[in-house]
Amino acid sequence: MPNDPMAEIRASFFIECEELLESLQDGLTAMDDGDTDSETINVCFRAVHSIKGGAGAFGLEDLVRFAHRFETVMDEIRNGRLEPTRDTIALFFRGADVLYDIVRASRDGESLDTATTEAVLGDLEALVGGVIEEEEAEEEIDFAPMTLSLDPIDDDSADAPVEATPPGLLIRFHPAAELFSSGNEPRHMLAALRDLGEITTTCDFSMLPALADLVPEEGSIGWEVSIATNAKKEEAAEVFEFVDGLCELSIEATGTPSAGLPDLDSIVIPGTVDDGEAPEAASGEEPEPDPEPEPVAATPTPPPEAAPTPAAKPVPAPAAKPQAAAPAGGKDSKQAAGGAKATVRVDLDRIERLVNLVGELVINQAMLSQSVAEAGIPANSAVSSGLEEFLQLTRDIQESVMMIRAQPVKSLFQRMSRIVRESSAMVGKSVRFITDGEQTEIDKTVIERLADPLTHMVRNAVDHGLETTEGRIAAGKPADGVVTLTAAHKSGRVVLEIKDDGGGINREVVKAKAEEKGLIPPGVPMSDQEIDNLLFLPGFSTAKEVSDLSGRGVGMDVVRSSIQALGGRVTITSEPGIGTTFSISLPLTLAVLDGMVVEAGGEILVVPLGSISETLTLQASDMEQLGAGTQLVRIREEFVPILDMAEKLGFRSPLASYEGSSVLLIAMEDNTRSALVVDRIVEQRQVVIKGLQESYGRIPGIAAATILGNGRIALILDPADLIASAGSSRTMPALDLAG
Amino acid sequence: MTTPDDNAHDPTRQELLSFHVGTQEYSIDIISVREIRSWTEATPLPHAPPYVRGVINLRGTVLPIIDLAKRLGIAAGEKNDRNVIVVVQSGDDTVGLLVDAVSDIFAVSEAELQAPPDMSSDGSLKCVRALTIHEERMLRVLDLAAVLPNVDAEAA
Numbered sequence: 001m002p003n004d005p006m007a008e009i010r011a012s013f014f015i016e017c018e019e020l021l022e023s024l025q026d027g028l029t030a031m032d033d034g035d036t037d038s039e040t041i042n043v044c045f046r047a048v049h050s051i052k053g054g055a056g057a058f059g060l061e062d063l064v065r066f067a068h069r070f071e072t073v074m075d076e077i078r079n080g081r082l083e084p085t086r087d088t089i090a091l092f093f094r095g096a097d098v099l100y101d102i103v104r105a106s107r108d109g110e111s112l113d114t115a116t117t118e119a120v121l122g123d124l125e126a127l128v129g130g131v132i133e134e135e136e137a138e139e140e141i142d143f144a145p146m147t148l149s150l151d152p153i154d155d156d157s158a159d160a161p162v163e164a165t166p167p168g169l170l171i172r173f174h175p176a177a178e179l180f181s182s183g184n185e186p187r188h189m190l191a192a193l194r195d196l197g198e199i200t201t202t203c204d205f206s207m208l209p210a211l212a213d214l215v216p217e218e219g220s221i222g223w224e225v226s227i228a229t230n231a232k233k234e235e236a237a238e239v240f241e242f243v244d245g246l247c248e249l250s251i252e253a254t255g256t257p258s259a260g261l262p263d264l265d266s267i268v269i270p271g272t273v274d275d276g277e278a279p280e281a282a283s284g285e286e287p288e289p290d291p292e293p294e295p296v297a298a299t300p301t302p303p304p305e306a307a308p309t310p311a312a313k314p315v316p317a318p319a320a321k322p323q324a325a326a327p328a329g330g331k332d333s334k335q336a337a338g339g340a341k342a343t344v345r346v347d348l349d350r351i352e353r354l355v356n357l358v359g360e361l362v363i364n365q366a367m368l369s370q371s372v373a374e375a376g377i378p379a380n381s382a383v384s385s386g387l388e389e390f391l392q393l394t395r396d397i398q399e400s401v402m403m404i405r406a407q408p409v410k411s412l413f414q415r416m417s418r419i420v421r422e423s424s425a426m427v428g429k430s431v432r433f434i435t436d437g438e439q440t441e442i443d444k445t446v447i448e449r450l451a452d453p454l455t456h457m458v459r460n461a462v463d464h465g466l467e468t469t470e471g472r473i474a475a476g477k478p479a480d481g482v483v484t485l486t487a488a489h490k491s492g493r494v495v496l497e498i499k500d501d502g503g504g505i506n507r508e509v510v511k512a513k514a515e516e517k518g519l520i521p522p523g524v525p526m527s528d529q530e531i532d533n534l535l536f537l538p539g540f541s542t543a544k545e546v547s548d549l550s551g552r553g554v555g556m557d558v559v560r561s562s563i564q565a566l567g568g569r570v571t572i573t574s575e576p577g578i579g580t581t582f583s584i585s586l587p588l589t590l591a592v593l594d595g596m597v598v599e600a601g602g603e604i605l606v607v608p609l610g611s612i613s614e615t616l617t618l619q620a621s622d623m624e625q626l627g628a629g630t631q632l633v634r635i636r637e638e639f640v641p642i643l644d645m646a647e648k649l650g651f652r653s654p655l656a657s658y659e660g661s662s663v664l665l666i667a668m669e670d671n672t673r674s675a676l677v678v679d680r681i682v683e684q685r686q687v688v689i690k691g692l693q694e695s696y697g698r699i700p701g702i703a704a705a706t707i708l709g710n711g712r713i714a715l716i717l718d719p720a721d722l723i724a725s726a727g728s729s730r731t732m733p734a735l736d737l738a739g
Numbered sequence: 740m741t742t743p744d745d746n747a748h749d750p751t752r753q754e755l756l757s758f759h760v761g762t763q764e765y766s767i768d769i770i771s772v773r774e775i776r777s778w779t780e781a782t783p784l785p786h787a788p789p790y791v792r793g794v795i796n797l798r799g800t801v802l803p804i805i806d807l808a809k810r811l812g813i814a815a816g817e818k819n820d821r822n823v824i825v826v827v828q829s830g831d832d833t834v835g836l837l838v839d840a841v842s843d844i845f846a847v848s849e850a851e852l853q854a855p856p857d858m859s860s861d862g863s864l865k866c867v868r869a870l871t872i873h874e875e876r877m878l879r880v881l882d883l884a885a886v887l888p889n890v891d892a893e894a895a
Contacts, residue, residue, distance in 0.1 A: 013788075030787070357799075359799060360798065360799040363796075363799065470879060603782065603783065604782075648785075649785035649786075650785050650786055651785070652781070690799070690801050691801075692794070692801055695794070695800070695801045695802065695803055695833070695834075696784065696791075696794065696801070696803045697785055699785055699786060699787070700785075700786060701785060702784075702785060705782075705794060707796045707799065707803045711779075711796050712780070712782060712796065713781075713782040713793075713794050713795060713796050713801055714782065715782065715784070715785075
């Protein structure tokens with residue numbers, strides 16, 4: 001694959017598509033917020049147009065077909081013939097979703113469910129009344145053979161078009177290298193010119209160097225095209241709109257104006273008067289060039305294309321104010337998109353290697369520090385202070401390297417806005433989706449693995465978090481529900497929040513349901529927090545209650561475990577009548593872990609700090625025996641089973657008494673707790689995670705490995721896995737839950 | 740020791756690294772040898788087969804160590820400073836083989852290798868690919884792929 005240049009170009013086209021789709025989303029969001037100036041609309045249009053262009057080059061017909069129609073409808077807005085109403089923009093969002101799907105499907109070579117595509121196409125067509133079909137037909141002709149002359153221009157033939165008396169245009173077009181490198185294709189432009197009338201092309205070889213000097217990437221030939229047409233210069237210029245500045249271009253009107261045909265300038269003024277009302281495409285463009293400059297120049301900000309329908313202007317402005325104020329990130333993102341930062345595309349493997357090397361450096365530095373300490377070198381010596389600086393540098397390098405893999409959560413948030421659109425349409429609720437902190441950066445791998453849990457939670461917020469529209473009105477709330485998704489860095493972690501302004505968790509219902517399912521014993525008093533956490537219990541809901549979307553509670557256990565697999569925590573806060581908030585707290589990177597270094601059975605192990613809720617020392621008075629082999633410890637009116645870590649890992653046989661041992665209290669996803677016995681708690685420190693699976697394979701109860709300051713390898717425990725495997729070997733039915 | 744260049748041109752000749760495991764002498768194709776390093780204490784892995792000594796830190800890589808004597812089911816000599824780890828690569832897997840001591844590098848041609856006797860009752864024999872004679876001593880040539888544990892299957 002890497003040696004296939006075509007595959008590489010194709011791959012980079014799809015990467016570009018992702019970027020274009022992102023800017024399309026940005027543009028649409030801006031439009032939705034009331035920013036319908038021509039530049040915003042142009043950004044959207046150009047994104048779709050560029051995707052279409054690339055797709056054409058790769059023969060992705062589905063993509064071309066959809067993008068073409070989409071683009072045509074957008075063009076109507078660009079030309080001011082269609083108003084960017086909320087409904088239209090909502091349809092554009094759906095169009096962008098479909099475009100995204102088709103891009104994905106084309107990339108992965110999958111087939112797509114055409115029902116949605118066709119539905120959106122139908123709606124798009126309805127918007128412009130079937131115009132697209134006609135253009136589509138023209139597009140077909142695109143495949144008809146076209147003769148491009150490669151005959152050099154000699155002076156006589158160059159004069160030939162001028163000799164012709166019928167009106168026409170003479171276009172001299174010489175593409176520059178940038179035109180090709182930006183993915184444009186002269187053939188398409190020449191083909192578009194053909195639509196204007198009968199064309200005669202001659203090839204201009206004048207700049208063609210000798211073969212030995214030829215740089216194939218640079219355009220060395222140009223064309224001279226004469227068109228027998230009544231079309232205006234501007235129409236021909238439009239064909240070259242997207243290569244402006246990427247070619248040398250001259251367009252002149254030729255032909256001798258006969259008595260019956262008014263000359264170019266004279267046609268314009270009457271045209272405005274006569275055809276101003278007519279919806280035809282051709283007449284809409286005619287009046288544009290000349291009559292406009294004067295009135296527009298009077299206004300402080302000249303919108304070059306918004307003028308034709310004056311009615312379009314006042315619509316967005318008042319609606320914009322309240323919404324635009326809400327997401328402050330909106331403005332930021334627009335700026336970020338505008339002032340494009342220089343970026344480098346790097347193979348992930350290379351970064352991976354750098355991350356590993358830095359991990360090495362960190363370990364080596366720790367080893368060096370240890371040796372220096374052991375050598376008894378005084379703290380104020382040159383060696384010690386040099387080491388101190390080295391330490392600081394290492395930490396800086398480590399952070400910088402980790403930041404390479406970091407990406408803004410923006411793409412993730414855009415996906416979520418789609419989820420909100422789809423799920424709100426499905427349950428018939430009107431939902432406003434607000435995001436903040438889109439530029440917050442997280443490790444790329446974390447972003448990828450967050451998509452599923454977030455999707456689930458966002459759906460839940462729409463489906464179960466928000467009341468029905470009637471319910472909201474009855475409760476005296478605005479009819480539109482609000483779902484807010486935010487991201488922020490907080491004390492070395494990333495915190496994501498999914499908030500709805502719905503009715504909050506109905507705790508009585510939740511508790512009753514849990515009792516009914518036998519998940520908790522009936523009649524036990526529980527705190528609000530405990531009841532909320534019941535949502536995370538596996539099997540809290542069953543298929544019966546699942547609506548079209550998944551129900552809150554269904555799969556929340558899966559959400560929690562996937563977040564925990566990322567070293568994160570998820571918590572719920574809910575207030576009746578006000579809403580519910582899910583907070584996800586994640587480490588900045590998956591490469592480094594906050595761990596508790598412990599000793600068990602003479603071996604050093606690392607337990608992820610996130611899974612430890614507290615540590616304590618076992619006292620005889622708190623311990624109870626249950627049955628033959630199970631020991632329990634009483635922690636604040638709760639009995640927690642004791643697990644001997646060293647024994648579970650097979651490092652030694654069980655001890656007769658665990659009195660005086662140190663214990664790590666581990667809270668599991670399902671809210672059960674276990675007390676892990678260790679010999680000794682050594683220290684709390686950050687460790688660099690090293691995979692074990694690649695070199696050895698999976699070990700039950702062990703998540704990964706790390707290298708300690710003395711160069712030895714220590715295993716990183718997977719407490720949930722260890723406890724789960726212990727639970728299956730012993731019989732502890734529902735005991736931990738009832739406790 | 741024989742210099743490697745002597746036999747480089749004979750395509751059927753291969754170079755072997757020989758080492759002691761207990762009282763026996765074994766060898767492996769030198770192509771698969773990445774490096775030889777001194778013995779360091781390994782971190783034991785829970786639930787591992789007895790011949791897996793654990794893992795060590797090889798410049799930041801987690802390297803599993805196989806106790807070759809235990810793998811072959813033979814009595815090992817006393818552990819001492821001459822014990823070494825032969826880091827070998829087979830396919831994508833890199834592991835360390837714990838042996839008593841490395842003895843020689845020598846070249847043999849394919850013709851000098853003879854098939855081991857078919858003793859299917861002795862499981863450890865499947866690790867031996869061939870036998871050969873070097874300086875009047877019998878040398879066992881290991882089949883590296885058979886020596887390395889199929890960890891994925893065992894973990895499952």
